Amino acid sequence: MQKGLFQYAFILFCRSRTALTGVLILLVSGIAGLYLGSTFINRQQAMIRKAAAMQPETTRRNIQYFGKELGTLLYHNRYTMADQPGNWAAFSNGQRDINPYIMSVSMLGLQGQLYDTDLSNPVTLLYGNIDLAFVFIFLFPLVIIAFTYNLWSAEKESGVWRLLHPHAERPAGILLTKLLVRIVVVFAVAWLLLLIACLYLPLPADIRLLWVFLAVSSYLLFWFALSFFVTALGRSSDFNVATLIACWVGLNILAPALVNIIVSWKYPVPEALQTVVQQREGYHEKWDKDKQVTMTRFYQHYPQFRKYSFPQDAAFSWSWYYAMQQMGDDEAASGVAAMAAKLQQRQQFANNAALFLPGIQTTLRLNEIAGTDLQHHLDFQAALQQYHENIRLYFYPFIFKGSTVKDVDWNQFGITFFRKYSTEKCWQLLSVLLFTILLSCMAWRMLRRKLTTQ
Template identity: 45%
Template sequence: MYKLLFKSFFRTKIFLVSLVLLLTVGVISILTGKQYLVKQEKAIAAAQVYQEESIKKNVEYHRDDLGLLLYYLRFTLVKKPANISAISIGQSDVNPLLQAVTIRGLEGQKYDTDFENPSLLMSGNLDLGFVIIYLFPLVLIAMTFNLYSEEKELGTWRILAAQTSRKALFLLKKLVVRILFVFGVLFFLMFLASVTLQIPLEQNFWAIFLQSVLYLLFWSALCFWIISLQKNSNFNALTLISIWVVLTILFPALVNNYVINTYQVPEALDAMVEQRDGYHEKWDLEKAATMVSFLEAYPQFSKYDVPEDEFSWIWYYGMQHMGDLTAKETSEEMTEKIMLRNTVSEKIALFVPTMHAQLSFNTLAGTDMLNHLDFLIALTEFHEKLRLGFYPKIFDHTTADAIDWSKYESKFYTTKRDFNWLSLLLPTLCITLIIALVTFYNLRKL
């Protein structure tokens, strides 16, 4: 029976169209991911070269004044993207993967990033995750919407029904043939992605793979449920397309609008302005007022004198740090609200397989917002370490020649966030099983 069903399916136009479409778009999505990795590698290499050359040039010009030299020098922290991020680029096209900062106020630098084409950001990236979430369900719908209705409309269903007492099983076998075809293409694309993108076969890769399988099983069950209602082909096609639009476009947009308006995040610009205002207003105050707060934070520098009648680097960098402290509350509020948005979205996504799949892909690929917040925390620690390492040398009037600049290369940050297999796979599995049970109940009426 399966042999005949496969032969019959392979002779249809929908098989050939689906195969060419999925393979073509799938390969393009993998190449898009490869291009993304190459672009990031080039940016990282360029940043490393720039930092090395910048240090050499500026040391020549400001050899005797370390405070002035470090006013200009930038030091780079890089979050090198894992190769698996090419499967689901997520928000990494908006959030920078490297930051070059001076030892001056951090809040004014933390949210600096390159300008991106708004049209490209709106359309998103054609990565493999996009193909799985949006295109694969459409192909499933196209192959299954008339699985039963076409037989009935052509008048062949009565003949088939007369030859078997298990009509529901016959429909299920026809569905299985199409599901196996889709899974075959998915397996091929995932294997091709692992080879082309050089993704190690570790747990994050297998988690994305299993999430993809469950996601397609969900859509298979959904298609079979609509078939079990025994309506005509037009009804099936319109209903399934409507469900696809609601689950992939409308509902995520509504959830996004809800979390944005419920948890309004202060603009990053606010923190930058507060940092600048907090720094600039110190020029009009007595130096002692600035130094009291600075020395409370760093009592180890209390041994250095701060002359009231002349410029000093300890006072200047003290002002810079006080600017960061002024913006600290806004920065923390912004981080807290972003985390709340993410938490609410994840909870709602437990009941929406399309959203759950997208968020899972981003989390497993390390391209979600929480991953970027972890990077910003690491950037703060990196900046703190730089400042506290250079402050004593600046305040002691050390020259640039006394520092081994070869140690100050670009630093790399790696993150590995754990995930729970149960919370990852169970939501989609439960919804799929519920739909399957309802479907089999309906099929009893055949």
């Protein structure tokens, strides 16, 4: 009996215009999102290839123009690190349009270079890109609402319910079957899109796929649960759709917008400006100080270079110059640490808020898995900092020894890549599941009560 009911409900639903339109909207926008997201990442990959090709060429040209003195060449020559997007980044572009993904830094003070941005149109950043994650987060819930808002009310409003209700063995079963049909259809579309993404991007079948699968599924289930709960209140179709749209606006627009403005108001980042001021001052004031001051501090930082002396009487020497540059970074250290702490606070706040907002939770986790979130960029910055340090450590002895450009093997400074992804915070998806279970239970109890009092 139940199986037959399901089949009838399924056929009935699939023949409705709502079902066809909804599925079509999801498929078209999903594929469009996949296409737009992947062209965006493809362009970044093309730029990285270009940068990789340009790197030896610019080094060669720098040697040609500035190769007379090692100090001058090091002043001009830059070393490149690229934040190589994985294929998942095309699925969820995240912050990759805002944060720079190719960084070229010279041996000068890092803090003066680390925060340089890429060129971008702020209006384009404001509107944001469309990717598959956007379709999952914003559009799927709307289609779920469209599919389920009149699950019960339509039957009641058309009078069918009154005829059906007294004869049905389990009236709730009818509603559950109808809900199940819609869940099956929406999940079929969602999984189909995931499958297309896997083949098109392509995505490796690893733990990340499993997490994305879980994230998307639990998010969709959450919306079904919410929808079902509102339906179970037994009110009119108009009430249901208005309430559900209000929920959607509240959860996906209003609450995040409120959290955003609170974050940027409660946790401003003046430390960023402080860092720049400290770095600039820390370096430039050394020109007006006794050289010994700079060198003493430099030797304190790098005791291993104490064995090299520096020309005390000369008005200028490269060892002194680069030691001054180092002082800029050293004196900005407190600002850097304060900024890092502030950014952690911000992320903490956002992560806590996300526990109550499934849309944000899912977005943050998808970005985390795709390696397109803020933490990923901070890790990239840290990797760049390490790379810069290695370059400094490599060249300091050459500078102290007064080596020439020829003494260095320049071929070793090709582009370097940063690749990383994390699934560390994915357990937070439990909050979405928890809400889903809670809402389902509430919906079920509500439905039972409404049915018995009828």
